[in-house]
Amino acid sequence: MKPSIQINQIGKTYGDVMALSDINLEVETGELFGLIGPDGAGKTTLFRILTSLLKPNAGEAWVEGLHTVKDYKKIRRIIGYMPGKFSLYQDLSVAENLTFFATIFGTTIQENYHLIKEIYQQLEPFKNRRAGKLSGGMKQKLALCCALIHEPKVLFLDEPTTGVDAVSRAEFWQMLKRLRERGITIMVSTPYMDEASLCERIALIQGGKILSVDAPEAITNSYQKPLYAVRTADYYRLLNDLRDTDFAERVAPFGEFLHLTTREKMPEQEIKDFLLSRGHSDIRLQPAKPTIEDVFLDLMQTT
Amino acid sequence: MRRLLFIVRKEFIQIFRNKAILPLITLVPIIQLIVLSYAADNEVRNVQLAIVDQDHSAYSRLLISKIRASDRFILVDAGASVARAKEGMQLGEVDVVLSIPPQFEKDFLRYKSGEIQLLVDAINGQQATVGAGYLSAIIQSFSQEIREDAAPMLAVQKRAGPQIKLEHAYWFNEELNYKHFMAPGIMGELVTILVMLLTAMNIVREREVGTIEQINVTPIRKWQFILGKMIPFLIIGLLLLTIGLTAGKLLFDVPMRGNLIVVFAYCLVNLAAVLGLGLFISNLSDTQQQAMFTTFFFVIIFILMSGLFTPIESMPQWAQWLTVPNPIAHFVNVMRSVLLKGSSFSDVSYNFWVTGILAVVFNFAAVKSYRKVV
Known part of the structure; x- marks a missing residue:
């Protein structure tokens, strides 16, 4: 079966600035695919190429078998796109925005209500409120509704959870899961590494290049270096002390712990002794399970 | 649709x-x-006019009263000195100076012609030229009048010759509104x-x-x-x-x-x-x-x-x-x-x-x- 999204050697430059280079990806139908990378990694550029808003300088891409440059008119009928910046009419109400986008796609809210029902029910109490006056989470829900109202086959969501509170973010991902069950292919980008594990497969992207593509667990499992979670009474001094040592390859803050990657496997006691010698107290040290963030930082360092 | x-x-x-x-x-x-x-x-009103009357004759007074009757001019007092009127023009207080020389009436009656000087400040072009235009129209009608008035006194009887008289009619906007x-x-x-x-x-x-x-x-x-x-x-x-x-x-x-x-x-x-x-x-x-x-x-x-x-x-x-x-x-x-x-x-x-x-x-x-x- 043909993949839902196929990207072959896509490259894009803005003047002298390279935004994307040699991107190759395949996303299966009905997959929830994540593009994970920091700001400026090229995620938005890739989205704009796939949604036919931007022409690539090199390579080609297909969405549902439609060429992003040649078949741009057809593509626009079958995709839903939610830009990173809130792009609905702020001076129109919730209901007016939804009706407008439904009409533009030649459909009605009633016809596709089943698709947006769960999300729209939460918005219903505010349906006469101007979109500009909604909270961040509500705005995202409305934008998702507008992107879904024409029953797209592929959904492109560019950083849908940026600037949204933790509860709304969790809700949002729940919604995506349910949409996936309907067979809609979803490509979503996020700068939050913790959201990566919610996708079926992810691509780590940095500096316009793809570092790795796989299922989140496979990616974390690929991390073979010894990793420890460390914590002492003095967090900041601990960070500096560990960074000064020869045995540490990388020390990165991770919540209330530090993630310490050592160059070679070494006994935990050896590390504890070192910390004691530096006068640290309340030492807690345990082997850690690698996260996407660890892999990402590692890949960034090696490339 | x-x-x-x-x-x-x-x-x-x-x-x-x-x-x-x-x-x-x-x-x-x-x-x-x-x-x-x-x-x-675009109508020109309030033209600042200084009249320097050095003649003080019946004719000069008649001319001044005719000018006064028009509501387009504001008379600026400059006494009887052309120099002072010119100074006013320098200061921008005067747009047009009308100078009536001494002996104006006498010359007119004696030689059948009189001379009047108009000095126009051309900086404010429209105000001045249109103002001067109005003024010449008034002087024209004044000269017509005194000629008829003085005809019996003039040595040679002027024969009534053919004359062209211009009359304006403003079409489509009769009152020039x-x-x-x-x-x-x-x-x-x-x-x-x-x-x-x-x-x-x-x-x-x-x-x-x-x-x-x-x-x-x-x-x-x-x-x-x-x-x-x-x-x-x-x-x-x-x-x-x-x-x-x-x-x-x-x-x-x-x-x-x-x-x-x-x-x-x-x-x-x-x-x-x-x-x-x-x-x-x-x-x-x-x-x-x-x-x-x-x-x-x-x-x-x-x-x-x-x-x-x-x-x-x-x-x-x-x-x-x-x-x-x-x-x-x-x-x-x-x-x-x-x-x-x-x-x-x-x-x-x-x-x-x-x-x-x-x-x-x-x-x-x-x-x-x-x-x-x-």
Whole structure:
């Protein structure tokens, strides 16, 4: 079966600035695919190429078998796109925005209500409120509704959870899961590494290049270096002390712990002794399970 | 079609939600119409005139009293010294000096001619030349009068020869009412400018806010999007004209001699042209500020070269050519011709044609420059 999204050697430059280079990806139908990378990694550029808003300088891409440059008119009928910046009419109400986008796609809210029902029910109490006056989470829900109202086959969501509170973010991902069950292919980008594990497969992207593509667990499992979670009474001094040592390859803050990657496997006691010698107290040290963030930082360092 | 109607509906909702737009399209035109019609008055009054009477004769006093009777002059006291009057002119307190030399009456009776000097400050050209014109007319009639008056006293009886007497009749505006002349032009100008500004700001606002990104991934066709933006402003433009005409009739009793259908029909063509230009500017701009300044550039040139305040016929030839692609110039001309002269469609068909061509060109440019792909 043909993949839902196929990207072959896509490259894009803005003047002298390279935004994307040699991107190759395949996303299966009905997959929830994540593009994970920091700001400026090229995620938005890739989205704009796939949604036919931007022409690539090199390579080609297909969405549902439609060429992003040649078949741009057809593509626009079958995709839903939610830009990173809130792009609905702020001076129109919730209901007016939804009706407008439904009409533009030649459909009605009633016809596709089943698709947006769960999300729209939460918005219903505010349906006469101007979109500009909604909270961040509500705005995202409305934008998702507008992107879904024409029953797209592929959904492109560019950083849908940026600037949204933790509860709304969790809700949002729940919604995506349910949409996936309907067979809609979803490509979503996020700068939050913790959201990566919610996708079926992810691509780590940095500096316009793809570092790795796989299922989140496979990616974390690929991390073979010894990793420890460390914590002492003095967090900041601990960070500096560990960074000064020869045995540490990388020390990165991770919540209330530090993630310490050592160059070679070494006994935990050896590390504890070192910390004691530096006068640290309340030492807690345990082997850690690698996260996407660890892999990402590692890949960034090696490339 | 349903899609187009919805875009139009959406635009209308947005326009009437914008708190600035409603007063902008109702109150502002009326205020401007009133202010500009009164202020843009070409009639010259209040010419500062210094009369230096060195003769103090019956004739000189007769001339002065005739000048006093006209309400166009403000007499500035300069005593009997030409030098002092000239000083006043230096200070800008005097526009025209009328100097009556000593012996004026005597010379006139003796030699059948008298000399009077007019000194005109040409810095304020219009005030001075028109003022001097009025003054010479008064002097002309004065000279006629004294000649008849003095005829019996003059040594040689003057034989009544054939004489050409000039009389003016102001057609289409008998009382030379400047408000009647200005108001129709200002209406045309106002409709054009407001509509152009509103449209120029429109698409660029969608770009600035980011909504264009969402619109661009939809199957909206270019022409639907642009037409959807134009129709509401077309309607607003016609509404503006109606408000303007009503205000003109009520406030200044502007005559409406021609067929108003011609005016509205022309307005429609004109708006199509202006809208196209506005959208074109909007498409080329990245921010509302850029669009505003570009529009401003065009608006200034359009107004100053529209024939509204200075007649096109008195511009140099190259400037006259420049008024051809100026929609305001055509609008002003149509408004004046139809309202004041009662011109019919065929009289102003030239304006229709040129504006129609402009509309096609501008709109073609607007559709072409609107890119759905970056």
